[in-house]
Amino acid sequence: MNYSIFTGRIYKWEFIEERSLEYDRLTEAKELEKLKVPFPNVLGNLLSGAIGITSLIVGLLTVVFIIWAIVY
Numbered sequence: 001m002n003y004s005i006f007t008g009r010i011y012k013w014e015f016i017e018e019r020s021l022e023y024d025r026l027t028e029a030k031e032l033e034k035l036k037v038p039f040p041n042v043l044g045n046l047l048s049g050a051i052g053i054t055s056l057i058v059g060l061l062t063v064v065f066i067i068w069a070i071v072y
Contacts (some may be wrong), residue, residue: 003049
């Protein structure tokens, strides 16, 4: 699961891998240091994961109930 949806943060290695052109541009313009934020705390990661998994389960159950209502 990608926690950046909930925290707004992304790891540096992930940023380089997924957005290499933007990383190069920010590095050349020396603006990358301005965007650095502290690592999210454990509670924030735990809550983000719980919200994400709960949303996934609710979404899947909704699909199952829709299909069930159509079939029966």
